[in-house]
Amino acid sequence: MVATDQLSRSFAALADPTRRAILERLAAGDAGVVELAMGSALTQPAITKHLKVLERAGLIARARDGQRRPARLQLDGLAPVDDWLRRAHAEWSHRLDRLEFHLAAQAESATHEEIPNA
């Protein structure tokens, strides 16, 4: 999958249970690769790879603290995803409303058509 736009990068970063687990772990506190690898079945290089994906998506930032590079959640990184979903919800609900209106109008006209036979 070629995900060049920011929104696609964010969705793609979230489309992996391991990366979501890393984000959930970071909600408990900043952590570096070594800490994230502990208590995980993943190797440090695998964790590093996932962190890069999360960083490119703007979902984490990595500080420089001597040798350590602890990862920190970036709440702002969810903004494009939130915006898209909010818009989708508004548009989709509107679509459902119109469908319901259309079906109600059809039912109404069907009732009127039946009147001559009543």
Added chain:
Amino acid sequence: MVATDQLSRSFAALADPTRRAILERLAAGDAGVVELAMGSALTQPAITKHLKVLERAGLIARARDGQRRPARLQLDGLAPVDDWLRRAHAEWSHRLDRLEFHLAAQAESATHEEIPNA
């Protein structure tokens, strides 16, 4: 990317600008492959492939209407994504609150330490 869980499938389905454009088009009304291919740079087989991804993610349903199989938005399909994001927001905000509290406490204790020198 191996996306076996429903949530990963949903995020992965949304991680593509073409698939998001298809969803936005469907918000204006149900449409089949032929209609979706019109006014698009994509071939019908490419559209069919994208629709399969969206269908597996539960974001659309495809009716049977003779030869046509119009695609329809499934608002419920966004529920797992919404739930995850709502939870992430709550946890991440909580994390930020605690960080701020921690920093405020540090600043407070730094001020107290300065008092003897005042």
